Amino acid sequence: MPEGHKGHLPRPARCVKSIITNPTTARLDMSEKSPLPLTSHMAKGLQGSARVPGDKSVSHRALMLGALAVGETTVEGLLEGEDVLATANAMRAMGATVERRENGVWHLWGRGVGGLSEPETVLDMGNAGTGMRLVMGLVASHPFTAFFTGDASLCKRPMRRVAEPLERMGARIVARSGVRPPLAVVGTDAPLPIVFELPVASAQVKSAILLAGLNTPGTTTVIEPEPTRDHSERMLKHFGARVDVGPGPKGGRIVTLHGFPELTGRQLVVPADPSSAAFPTIAALIVPDSEVTLPEVGTNPLRFGLYETLKEMGADILLRNPRELSGEPVADLVIRSSRLKGVVVPPERAPSMIDEYPILAVAAAFAEGTTRMQGLRELKVKESDRLAAMAEGLAKAGVAVEVEGDDLIVHGKGRPKGGVLIETNLDHRIAMSFLVLGLGSEQPMRIDDSRAIATSFTGFVELMQGLGARIEASSPLIIAIDGPAAAGKGTLARRIAAHLNLAYLDTGLIYRAVGMKAQREGLEPVKAAQMLTPDDLKAPDLRSEEGGQAASKVASIPAVRAELLEFQRRFAAHPPPPAVGAVLDGRDIGTVVCPNAKIKLFITASDEARAGRRHKELLERGESSIYARVLEEMQARDERDRNRSVAPLVPAPDAVVLDTTLLTADAAFEAALRIIADRTHA
Ligand code: DC
Numbered sequence: 001m002p003e004g005h006k007g008h009l010p011r012p013a014r015c016v017k018s019i020i021t022n023p024t025t026a027r028l029d030m031s032e033k034s035p036l037p038l039t040s041h042m043a044k045g046l047q048g049s050a051r052v053p054g055d056k057s058v059s060h061r062a063l064m065l066g067a068l069a070v071g072e073t074t075v076e077g078l079l080e081g082e083d084v085l086a087t088a089n090a091m092r093a094m095g096a097t098v099e100r101r102e103n104g105v106w107h108l109w110g111r112g113v114g115g116l117s118e119p120e121t122v123l124d125m126g127n128a129g130t131g132m133r134l135v136m137g138l139v140a141s142h143p144f145t146a147f148f149t150g151d152a153s154l155c156k157r158p159m160r161r162v163a164e165p166l167e168r169m170g171a172r173i174v175a176r177s178g179v180r181p182p183l184a185v186v187g188t189d190a191p192l193p194i195v196f197e198l199p200v201a202s203a204q205v206k207s208a209i210l211l212a213g214l215n216t217p218g219t220t221t222v223i224e225p226e227p228t229r230d231h232s233e234r235m236l237k238h239f240g241a242r243v244d245v246g247p248g249p250k251g252g253r254i255v256t257l258h259g260f261p262e263l264t265g266r267q268l269v270v271p272a273d274p275s276s277a278a279f280p281t282i283a284a285l286i287v288p289d290s291e292v293t294l295p296e297v298g299t300n301p302l303r304f305g306l307y308e309t310l311k312e313m314g315a316d317i318l319l320r321n322p323r324e325l326s327g328e329p330v331a332d333l334v335i336r337s338s339r340l341k342g343v344v345v346p347p348e349r350a351p352s353m354i355d356e357y358p359i360l361a362v363a364a365a366f367a368e369g370t371t372r373m374q375g376l377r378e379l380k381v382k383e384s385d386r387l388a389a390m391a392e393g394l395a396k397a398g399v400a401v402e403v404e405g406d407d408l409i410v411h412g413k414g415r416p417k418g419g420v421l422i423e424t425n426l427d428h429r430i431a432m433s434f435l436v437l438g439l440g441s442e443q444p445m446r447i448d449d450s451r452a453i454a455t456s457f458t459g460f461v462e463l464m465q466g467l468g469a470r471i472e473a474s475s476p477l478i479i480a481i482d483g484p485a486a487a488g489k490g491t492l493a494r495r496i497a498a499h500l501n502l503a504y505l506d507t508g509l510i511y512r513a514v515g516m517k518a519q520r521e522g523l524e525p526v527k528a529a530q531m532l533t534p535d536d537l538k539a540p541d542l543r544s545e546e547g548g549q550a551a552s553k554v555a556s557i558p559a560v561r562a563e564l565l566e567f568q569r570r571f572a573a574h575p576p577p578p579a580v581g582a583v584l585d586g587r588d589i590g591t592v593v594c595p596n597a598k599i600k601l602f603i604t605a606s607d608e609a610r611a612g613r614r615h616k617e618l619l620e621r622g623e624s625s626i627y628a629r630v631l632e633e634m635q636a637r638d639e640r641d642r643n644r645s646v647a648p649l650v651p652a653p654d655a656v657v658l659d660t661t662l663l664t665a666d667a668a669f670e671a672a673l674r675i676i677a678d679r680t681h682a
Contacts, residue, residue: 035449037580038431038461039474040438045289045337046467052277053457054079054270055298058328060130061207061235062268063087064138066108067096068115068214069239071265075106077296078270081455083128090135093119094146113263114215118144122182125150127455130204133162134232136185137208140171141215143189149182159183162208165196169212169220193218193259201225201351206255207232213257214241220259224252228351229302231328238327239263268326271298275355276457277333278306279432280467282359284335285315286366286440292467294333296325305353306360307333313340313367340367342412347375354378357408358433361390365399366440367412377406384427393434396420397441419443421501421580428452432460439469446474448580477502477581478572478596479676480589483603484638484649485548486610486617488660488668492603493585495669496676500583503575507568507586507593508551512542514560515550525554529563545618545633552637555587556644568593587641590652599679601672602651605661607635 054077064087066073078084080100088106092098095117097109111117116138123146125132132148136159139146149155160179167173169191175183193216196209206222210232213220225248233243233255241261248254277297284292299307299319310317316338319331340363353360357379364371379386387408394401394410398417402409418441424431431447438445453460461471479496483489490506497504513536518528541547554560568584572594575582584593590600605613611631618625641649651657656675660668 035580036451037446037448037474037476038435038450038471039444039446040435041444041470041472042441043283043287043290043439043469046280046284046287046292046439046469047290048467049293049295050280050463050466051077051295052272052280052297052463053077053081053459055231055273055328056081056084056456057130057203057229057231058235058270058298058326059084060087060128060134061231062270062326063091063098063106063108064134064211065110065235065239065263066106066265066268067091067094067098067110068113068138069108069110069263069265070112071109073108073110073265074267075108076104076267076269077272078104078106079273081458082126083131083455086124086126086128087131087135090119090123090125090131093121093123094139108265110263110265113260114142116142118142119146122147122149125154125181127151127154129154129157132181133159133204133208134211136162136173137166137211138214139185139187140166140169140208140212141191142187145184145186147182147184155181157181161200161202161205165194165205165209166212168192168194168196169209169216171212191216193220195221195223197223198225201228201252203229203232210236210243210255210257213259214261214263216259218259219256221254221256223248223254225250226252226351227302228252230300234300234327236261238268239266266326269296271325271328271330272296273456274298274300274303274307276460278356278359279436279457279460280464281307281310281317281333281335282363283436283439283464283467283469285310285338285340285363286436287469288337290335290337292335293320294335296330297333299329299331302352305349305351306356309343309345309349309353309360310340310363312343313363313371314338315340315363340364340412342367342369342371342410345371345373347406350375350378355429358386358390358429359436361394361401361408361410362433362437364410364412365394365397365416365437366414367410368414369412371410371412373408373410375406376408384425384430386427386430389425389427389430390433393422393430396422397434397437397445416441417443418445421446421448423448423501424450424452426452428455428457432457435464435471439464439471446580474580476573476575477598477680478594479581479583479599479601480594480597480652480655481583481585481601481603482587482589482591482649482651482655483585483601484610484641485634486614487603487605488613488665489585489601489603491665492601492668492672493583496672497583499673500581500676501579503571503579503582505568505571505582505584507564507584507589508548509537509542510564510568511551511555511560511586512547513537513539514564515552515554516542516547518554519550525557526559526563528554529560544623545614545630548637549633552640556640556646558646561588561592561646565593572597587649588647590655591650592647595652599676600652600655601675602655602657603668604657604659607631607638609661610634
C-alpha cells in the first residue's frame with residue numbers, strides 16, 4: 001500500500017463498530033493495545049523451587065518507614081509493581097533519597113520522624129489505595145500541604161474514612177465531592193494524639209492514623225472492631241517504634257503508638273507474597289506427581305487463611321524453616337500433590353484470605369465433595385465481581401457450582417473437564433486462577449487476556465513454566481468461510497461468531513463499499529479503495545444486487561485487492577477485544593487472506609437453490625425481483641469471481657466443503673459447528 005494513502009484505509013481501530021456485527025465484541029475500542037490471550041495445558045508434574053514476588057503491603061510500608069528512618073535502609077525483594085513505585089516516588093518528592101541498584105536492591109536514606117518536606121508537585125498515587133491512604137496519614141502531622149491524585153479508578157474511591165480521623169488530629173482535607181481525589185492534605189504543625197475507634201475494620205485507616213501518630217506527641221490509639229492486617233505495627237516495631245497491642249472490647253485489638261520514636265535504618269527482606277504463592281501452591285496440589293518449594297513466603301496469621309483451609313482439605317504443605325524476616329513471620333513452603341476433600345470455609349476466615357477465594361474455588365473443583373465458602377460479600381466489589389466471575393467460569397469448565405446469597409458452593413469431582421475460554425475482564429486473580437485450572441483439567445483452558453497479571457505477579461507465566469507448567473500464548477482462532485454468492489455463508493459466519501464469541505468481518509461488504517463509492521463519486525476503483533472510510537461501510541445500498549455486481553467488478557482488479565488485504569489480515573491477527581479470534585467470510589479468505597487459518601469452510605449450494613434464496617430474500621425486503629434474472633445475474637457474478645486472475649473463487653485445498661442445497665440454516669449451522677469442533681481438537 002502506498003505510504004501516503006495509509007491513513008484512508010479502514011483500520012480496525014476506526015471502523016470496528018461499523019463492520020463488526022457481533023454485539024459482544026463491538027463494545028470495546030480496538031485502539032487500546034492488543035490483548036494477550038494464553039492457554040494452559042495439562043501438566044505432568046511440577047517440580048522445583050521458585051521465589052514469588054514480594055508482598056505488596058510490606059513493600060509499601062518498607063519504603064515509607066525507610067523514608068522516615070535515620071540512616072540507610074536497604075530493601076530486598078521489593079514488589080516493583082506500579083503501585084509500589086508510586087509510593088517510592090512520593091517518598092522522593094518529600095525529600096527522602098530512594099535508589100534502586102542494578103542488583104534489584106533498593107537503598108533509602110530517610111529524613112527522620114517529622115523530617116519530610118513539602119512536595120513541589122502533585123503526588124500521583126496511580127491505582128494504589130493503600131499508597132494514597134497511608135501517605136495521607138504521613139503528611140497529616142507535617143506542617144505543609146500535599147496534593148494527591150491517582151488514576152481514574154482511584155479518583156472514584158472515597159477517602160472519607162481516613163479523612164475523618166486525620167482531621168481530628170488537626171489536619172484539613174480538601175477534596176472533591178464524596179471526599180474523592182484529587183485532594184489536598186493540609187498538615188498541621190500541632191498534631192493532637194487521639195484515641196480512635198474504627199467504625200469499620202480497615203488496616204488502611206488504622207495504618208494512616210498510626211503513621212500520623214509518629215510525628216505526634218503522646219500516644220495515638222486505634223481500637224479495631226476485629227483484627228485487621230498488622231503489617232504496619234510489625235514494621236513500625238521493626239524500625240524501633242514502641243507499639244503496644246492488646247485485646248479490644250469486641251474481639252478486635254487496641255493498638256497504641258508512642259509518638260516521636262527514633263526510627264533507624266534497617267536491612268529488610270520483603271517476604272514472598274502469600275497471596276501470589278497461592279497460585280503455584282494450588283497448581284502443585286492439583287497436578288499429580290508434583291513437589292514444589294516456595295521460599296520465604298509470609299505466614300502472617302492474618303494473611304494465611306488459605307493455607308489453613310487447604311490443610312483442612314487434606315493438602316500436603318510443609319512449613320519448613322519458620323523464621324522472621326523484617327518483622328514478619330515467613331517459612332519455606334513445600335507442597336506435594338494431594339487428594340483434596342471438600343470443606344466448609346467459615347465467614348470469619350474471609351478477612352485473612354479475601355483475595356484467595358478464586359484460587360481456592362479452583363482447588364475445590366479438584367477436591368472430592370462439596371466446598372462451601374461462606375460470607376463472600378466483599379468479593380463482589382473487587383477488581384470485578386469475582387464471585388460471579390468464578391461461578392460462571394467454573395460452570396463453563398464443567399464444574400457444578402452454586403451461588404447462595406454470599407456463599408460460593410463448589411461440588412468437586414476430582415478433575416474438571418476444562419476446554420473453554422474465560423473472559424477475565426482484566427482481573428489478574430481470575431486470569432491466574434483459570435490458567436492454574438487448565439494445568440489439571442482434561443482439556444486446555446484459554447483466557448482472553450493476560451495483561452492484568454502483572455499488577456500483582458510479574459513473571460507469573462515464566463515462574464510457572466520454570467516449574468514445568470505448559471502455559472503459552474494462544475494465537476487467535478481464525479475461521480475462514482468462503483463460497484459463491486447467496487450460499488448462506490454470511491448468515492452462517494455471523495451465527496458462528498456469536499456462538500463462539502469471535503469477532504466477525506464480512507469482507508464482501510468492503511468490496512461492495514469500494515464498488516459503490518467508485519460509482520457514486522466517479523473514482524478510479526483503486527482510489528476508492530484507498531479512500532475508504534468507516535462511513536462508506538454504512539451506505540444503505542450496499543447489500544443490493546447492484547452492490548454485489550459493483551463489488552464483483554472492482555474485486556477483479558489486483559490493485560484493489562492488494563489495497564484491502566492488509567486491513568483484513570490485521571483484523572484476523574488482532575481481533576477486537578475481548579474476542580480471541582475472528583470469523584471472516586468472502587471468496588479468498590482461506591486461500592489468500594488467511595492461508596494459515598485453523599478452520600476453513602467452503603460453503604456452496606446449487607445455482608438454483610442459491611438464486612431461489614436470494615430471490616426470496618429480495619421479495620421479503622420489499623424489493624422487486626424476477627427469479628430468472630436473479631439466477632442469470634448470480635451466474636454472471638460467480639463466473640467473474642471464479643475466472644478472475646487474482647484470488648479466484650476456489651476452495652482452499654484444506655477447506656471442508658459444505659453443500660447446503662438440501663440443508664436448512666439450522667442444519668448448516670450444526671454441521672459447521674461439528675466441523676469446527678473436530679478441527680479444533682485435532
Ligand atoms: O459476499 P458478497 O456477495 O457480499 O461479495 C460481493 C462481491 O465481492 C463478490 O461477488 C466478489 C467480491 N468479493 C471478493 O472478491 N473477495 C472477498 N473476499 C469478498 C467478496
